[in-house]
Amino acid sequence: MPYLREAVESLFAQTVSNFKILAIVRNCPDGSLEYLNSLRDSRLRIIQESKPGLTYALNRMLREIDTPWLVRQDTDDVSYPTRVERVLEHINRFPNAGMFYSLADYHPKDQCLGQFRCSRGSPKELRQLVESGYLLSFCHPTVVLNKDKTLAIGAYRENLHVEDADLWWRMALVHQIRIIPTALVGYRQNSSSLTAHNLVRQHVEGLYIQYCLLSHLWSLPAMPFEQVKEGLGSFVRMEELNAKEHLRSMNMFLSERKHLSAASAALRCWKASPRLFLRRILDEFHLSGMICNGVDPKLYLQRKQDFWPSMPAPVSHLEDGSSRRCPRCD
Numbered sequence: 001m002p003y004l005r006e007a008v009e010s011l012f013a014q015t016v017s018n019f020k021i022l023a024i025v026r027n028c029p030d031g032s033l034e035y036l037n038s039l040r041d042s043r044l045r046i047i048q049e050s051k052p053g054l055t056y057a058l059n060r061m062l063r064e065i066d067t068p069w070l071v072r073q074d075t076d077d078v079s080y081p082t083r084v085e086r087v088l089e090h091i092n093r094f095p096n097a098g099m100f101y102s103l104a105d106y107h108p109k110d111q112c113l114g115q116f117r118c119s120r121g122s123p124k125e126l127r128q129l130v131e132s133g134y135l136l137s138f139c140h141p142t143v144v145l146n147k148d149k150t151l152a153i154g155a156y157r158e159n160l161h162v163e164d165a166d167l168w169w170r171m172a173l174v175h176q177i178r179i180i181p182t183a184l185v186g187y188r189q190n191s192s193s194l195t196a197h198n199l200v201r202q203h204v205e206g207l208y209i210q211y212c213l214l215s216h217l218w219s220l221p222a223m224p225f226e227q228v229k230e231g232l233g234s235f236v237r238m239e240e241l242n243a244k245e246h247l248r249s250m251n252m253f254l255s256e257r258k259h260l261s262a263a264s265a266a267l268r269c270w271k272a273s274p275r276l277f278l279r280r281i282l283d284e285f286h287l288s289g290m291i292c293n294g295v296d297p298k299l300y301l302q303r304k305q306d307f308w309p310s311m312p313a314p315v316s317h318l319e320d321g322s323s324r325r326c327p328r329c330d
Contacts, residue, residue: 001030003076010078016085055163058156070145076188077141083184098149098175104139107186112251119291123176133297136168142185161205169213207232210294231306243273
């Protein structure tokens with residue numbers, strides 16, 4: 001609450017009805033459980049979970065479902081009416097895929113600007129991006145997971161705070177990830193969401209996921225987060241993090257119809273990082289090439305003693321300049 005009702009009603013309003021709804025409720029004293037219990041729909045199943053942690057809840061969903069596919073949604077987002085219908089169409093077309101994802105509008109669409117910054121490409125292109133050392137960017141609530149394939153690669157890994165990006169690269173290396181190239185979800189930005197807190201730490205944790213990817217690609221042991229977080233922190237560009245926060249604020253103000261505050265936030269974003277501001281505009285018009293996350297893998301090699309002590313340079317082909325650098329990373 002207060003967004004749960006709108007989220008559930010968006011599922012009841014789907015153009016098809018051949019799906020089930022699994023809701024996991026964790027220690028919600030705000031009336032969420034009472035609301036869900038008041039609903040009379042045979043498709044709805046409610047699980048009360050006492051164990052904390054988003055990753056645990058995500059993995060429990062995978063273990064509990066009795067269907068081949070899991071369609072993700074958070075309680076503050078909405079599914080557009082044709083979402084499940086389009087998902088089923090793509091499953092029928094590509095039954096061997098490991099994962100689907102769609103685009104997402106910022107919600108409410110008629111008040112906010114833009115879409116979630118999302119990697120787009122064929123399964124081969126997405127895999128090549130991961131193999132070059134960069135992370136994929138998907139809106140987590142749009143994702144559709146094949147249950148068996150996801151469990152087989154280890155599902156969401158515990159003790160990783162950017163558990164979604166970690167799953168994406170592991171999925172891309174072994175299974176097809178396919179885009180449903182339209183917006184099927186309204187993604188709400190609000191001050192109480194997990195992504196609105198501790199932006200610096202969250203960014204460093206994202207860099208740790210890239211470090212795990214590079215360690216896998218180069219067959220090197222990855223050290224625990226606490227041992228490398230200082231080195232990862234050296235890659236953080238505060239001006240861009242501040243600019244991102246101002247963009248988030250802009251859309252939150254727009255959703256509340258506070259247009260002057262939104263304009264002020266947009267101006268602060270421009271002042272903090274004109275580069276990021278312009279790049280986001282290019283993203284909206286699909287003029288910026290492949291979107292990805294992370295920093296140039298060469299930066300990790302330049303400080304390899306911080307990340308892989310006592311190890312020689314892991315890959316000579318990156319040091320001789322032959323690696324592909326994505327100009328879209330952040």
